[in-house]
Amino acid sequence: MIKTFKIISILEGISLLLILFITMPLKYIFDYGQPNQIIGMAHGILFLVYIVLAIIVKTELKWNFKTLLIVLACSVIPFGTFWMDKKYLPRTT
Known part of the structure; x- marks a missing residue:
């Protein structure tokens, strides 16, 4: 689910x-x-x-409520989702 969230956050x-x-x-x-x-x-x-x-990812990564609010706020800030990806999501190879 985390990989899917990474893709959606970038898109x-x-x-x-x-x-x-x-x-x-x-x-x-x-x-x-148009x-x-x-x-x-x-x-x-x-x-x-x-x-x-x-x-959904909140429970997988054991985020607290404050972290979830920050991640949600990143969706309305330009470039926020890119920053969130680097800061809060684990690196995958």
């Missing part, structure tokens, strides 16, 4: 960055909203999966 982080730096400017500067709808839907699904998996 969620990428989708957030795509929204902030590519699709939002396309929507509001160039009045082209990419925002597509990436926004993918980001929403990835966000929900990230939250559920974080709660």
Whole structure:
């Protein structure tokens, strides 16, 4: 489950960055909203999966409630999921 969470966290982080730096400017500067709808839907699904998996992984990694809150907060901060991956998830080979 941890490996799946790592993959979802990276994808969620990428989708957030795509929204902030590519699709939002396309929507509001160039009045082209289609990419925002597509990436926004993918980001929403990835966000929900990230939250559920974080709660599941909490028990596997024996996180306390404070750590879980930090991991959850990382999902809404740009580059947060990448930092969370390095700090809170074990390295796999």
